[in-house]
Amino acid sequence: MADKRAVLLVIDGMADRPLIDHDYKTPMEYANTPNMDRLAKGGLVGLLDPIAPGVRPGSDVANMALLGYDPSKYYTGRGALEAIGAGIELRTTDVAFRCNFATVDNDFRVEDRRAGRIRKASKLAKAVDEIKIGGVPGVKTIFKATVEHRGVLVLRGEKLSRMVSDVDPKEEGLKIGIAKAIDSSEEAKRTAAAVNEFVKRSHEVLREHPLNQERANNGEKVANIVLTRGGGTVPTLPSFKSMFDLRGACISGTAMIKGLATVAGIEVIDVKGASGSLKTDYEAKAKATIESSKDKNFILLHVKAPDIAGHDGDFKAKVRTLEEADTLVGHIIEEVDIGMNYFDLTSDHATPVAYGTHTGDPVPVVIGGPDVPASRILKLSESTAARGNLGRIRGVNLMPIITDLVGRSRLYGS
Amino acid sequence: MADKRAVLLVIDGMADRPLIDHDYKTPMEYANTPNMDRLAKGGLVGLLDPIAPGVRPGSDVANMALLGYDPSKYYTGRGALEAIGAGIELRTTDVAFRCNFATVDNDFRVEDRRAGRIRKASKLAKAVDEIKIGGVPGVKTIFKATVEHRGVLVLRGEKLSRMVSDVDPKEEGLKIGIAKAIDSSEEAKRTAAAVNEFVKRSHEVLREHPLNQERANNGEKVANIVLTRGGGTVPTLPSFKSMFDLRGACISGTAMIKGLATVAGIEVIDVKGASGSLKTDYEAKAKATIESSKDKNFILLHVKAPDIAGHDGDFKAKVRTLEEADTLVGHIIEEVDIGMNYFDLTSDHATPVAYGTHTGDPVPVVIGGPDVPASRILKLSESTAARGNLGRIRGVNLMPIITDLVGRSRLYGS
Numbered sequence: 001m002a003d004k005r006a007v008l009l010v011i012d013g014m015a016d017r018p019l020i021d022h023d024y025k026t027p028m029e030y031a032n033t034p035n036m037d038r039l040a041k042g043g044l045v046g047l048l049d050p051i052a053p054g055v056r057p058g059s060d061v062a063n064m065a066l067l068g069y070d071p072s073k074y075y076t077g078r079g080a081l082e083a084i085g086a087g088i089e090l091r092t093t094d095v096a097f098r099c100n101f102a103t104v105d106n107d108f109r110v111e112d113r114r115a116g117r118i119r120k121a122s123k124l125a126k127a128v129d130e131i132k133i134g135g136v137p138g139v140k141t142i143f144k145a146t147v148e149h150r151g152v153l154v155l156r157g158e159k160l161s162r163m164v165s166d167v168d169p170k171e172e173g174l175k176i177g178i179a180k181a182i183d184s185s186e187e188a189k190r191t192a193a194a195v196n197e198f199v200k201r202s203h204e205v206l207r208e209h210p211l212n213q214e215r216a217n218n219g220e221k222v223a224n225i226v227l228t229r230g231g232g233t234v235p236t237l238p239s240f241k242s243m244f245d246l247r248g249a250c251i252s253g254t255a256m257i258k259g260l261a262t263v264a265g266i267e268v269i270d271v272k273g274a275s276g277s278l279k280t281d282y283e284a285k286a287k288a289t290i291e292s293s294k295d296k297n298f299i300l301l302h303v304k305a306p307d308i309a310g311h312d313g314d315f316k317a318k319v320r321t322l323e324e325a326d327t328l329v330g331h332i333i334e335e336v337d338i339g340m341n342y343f344d345l346t347s348d349h350a351t352p353v354a355y356g357t358h359t360g361d362p363v364p365v366v367i368g369g370p371d372v373p374a375s376r377i378l379k380l381s382e383s384t385a386a387r388g389n390l391g392r393i394r395g396v397n398l399m400p401i402i403t404d405l406v407g408r409s410r411l412y413g414s
Numbered sequence: 415m416a417d418k419r420a421v422l423l424v425i426d427g428m429a430d431r432p433l434i435d436h437d438y439k440t441p442m443e444y445a446n447t448p449n450m451d452r453l454a455k456g457g458l459v460g461l462l463d464p465i466a467p468g469v470r471p472g473s474d475v476a477n478m479a480l481l482g483y484d485p486s487k488y489y490t491g492r493g494a495l496e497a498i499g500a501g502i503e504l505r506t507t508d509v510a511f512r513c514n515f516a517t518v519d520n521d522f523r524v525e526d527r528r529a530g531r532i533r534k535a536s537k538l539a540k541a542v543d544e545i546k547i548g549g550v551p552g553v554k555t556i557f558k559a560t561v562e563h564r565g566v567l568v569l570r571g572e573k574l575s576r577m578v579s580d581v582d583p584k585e586e587g588l589k590i591g592i593a594k595a596i597d598s599s600e601e602a603k604r605t606a607a608a609v610n611e612f613v614k615r616s617h618e619v620l621r622e623h624p625l626n627q628e629r630a631n632n633g634e635k636v637a638n639i640v641l642t643r644g645g646g647t648v649p650t651l652p653s654f655k656s657m658f659d660l661r662g663a664c665i666s667g668t669a670m671i672k673g674l675a676t677v678a679g680i681e682v683i684d685v686k687g688a689s690g691s692l693k694t695d696y697e698a699k700a701k702a703t704i705e706s707s708k709d710k711n712f713i714l715l716h717v718k719a720p721d722i723a724g725h726d727g728d729f730k731a732k733v734r735t736l737e738e739a740d741t742l743v744g745h746i747i748e749e750v751d752i753g754m755n756y757f758d759l760t761s762d763h764a765t766p767v768a769y770g771t772h773t774g775d776p777v778p779v780v781i782g783g784p785d786v787p788a789s790r791i792l793k794l795s796e797s798t799a800a801r802g803n804l805g806r807i808r809g810v811n812l813m814p815i816i817t818d819l820v821g822r823s824r825l826y827g828s
Binding site for chain 2: 017018024026046047051052053054055056057058059060061062064071075077078098229230352354355358359360361362382383386387391392
């Protein structure tokens, strides 16, 4: 038997809830997605609870679960995954944080959590990276910009802990938080002090920065502070190869996903045009997927845009990004022979446009390929998936199913 | 966004099995339940395993799970829940038992486990409460009647254990049991001795009681002994508020449910007419539900009658009690705006009339309210729920789903 392959496409934030002002339809029901529909019709279709019914997951724990790693066992915070995904070589003693460039007023009240979704943050990031903190002996900081307004902060030194609270208040109009120790350890106190000093210094450095003067002159929001959240250390994951006997590749524009793949020993393939933003290049992604599938037998493909549209509460954009993701599905189905190989499609969580945030709903999951019964579903959606032929599974169940279908599962028992 | 509310209606013993002498229909299929059907049509419908598939649950563990508390982690026997629900302030060192007034012959063989479903047991209970046991130093007894033939016994003192066997043989025609230590602890032995002395003394006190002379003269079954079962200590539950960020109220005529709510920090609202029997006042319950929903955002509403009909093996009564529960659903739907709020309906277990006892079947579950996809099911039943749009969930999954829908779930991960 030839080596069967599996592609897993994770469409971030795909699922939604019916909208009263759109005929009680969801964006999936509204979108024209002939390729997804075709895949669903001939394959296994069901609902997937990323973690468990009703549990509202962050993308980190959800994608961990989709890759077969139980977050209750392995999760050590998001920051380290972001930092590794941004190309920083982390040490096991480092603590890393997700960061946003943001706009605060003189009272440290947040005017814009994303500093007008600033695009060219690398020069600002350079200035922030040069910050030296002195208040916590033996701790230095590393800062790097990732996508748009996002970046990562690494605290490097001894006796650090991820158990510190977020500075980012996650809501505009509120004052920024003060990092506090979540547990009573000396390490958490040291870390909180280092974070607070860094945030203060970032404001001092950024408010004077010429690029911000320029932004102000152009009437743009200034990126005058860095807000931290999601402190994390490197998780200890058994390798993906050891768990599922698959040679994995990952194609994503999102730092956290790339970091997760790296830690799992899945090769990250950088694709020009895969930006992790609304304007990602789907054809480049499809080609890279096909290219990398030549010497890999598992490809994790991640599309970020529908989640962004959901967070923005933009119904039209969500429909459009789903239709664009559908063209990606079409490109891949054409090139990867799904009479021989498997194409699996799901999401890490719902990001309903009416809520602008993740919810705990189950998400549709499709498993297409040889030797699976056809669902005969005509249109893939949250509702039709609920009556599919796969039933209701959990995130951590998906990789074992895929592994078994491609013929690489180990016998349990004898 | 306004504070969304959720009502959870638990219809005790609702589910059943198809009956050959009723056209292979279940009582749910036979009953005329237009309000439940309407709720089901527009909402999420599925099957719920109270504990896990095939596990036959008591009402205590099942309702614990429905409230989001995993019984494998928190269950410490039923007796303490009954005692607390009956208004006894329990100490953590107390051991409490469910009790029945029963009829035994001179050989201690059980003629009627419910002493003819005696209604006025409070005078008998007073006599039993005055019993002093002397055989186990430092242990005293407290006894209180609850509903019909039911009551609770509390053993108060040092070195007691809930690990003792039941005196109630749970079947008529059998001799009563002797309480025995289930484990090898000194505490269990002491407790068993105290229970046995109490049961013996209850027989001595009751057989001479004037009220029983009167019952005998009227041709009624005498309540000449108290039988114990379900020893328990107060469970240590994290508060419902801390788990689900909801301000809860509970309306039930059943002592165990009230006890469970009390231990979880859910306010018990006593409703005149909510009797926990076949003749409960559904309109009073509906009004109380609506009244209490004004300053609470979660209301647990419990209807006992269908379970009693199931235990009695009375098909007609079960159909009738389901139809009465349906009128309760109707009253609430009218008053609580389910365009804004959630109304959830399920059961703690099946009590099939052909079996007269709980079985391990899954039960229907309905979640109605805004932003959920419509099941389009026309008639709610065990069979239609099995093909619903919610799939098959477990008891402990329900509260996280409800919490997420009302917008109070915490993000897991980041």
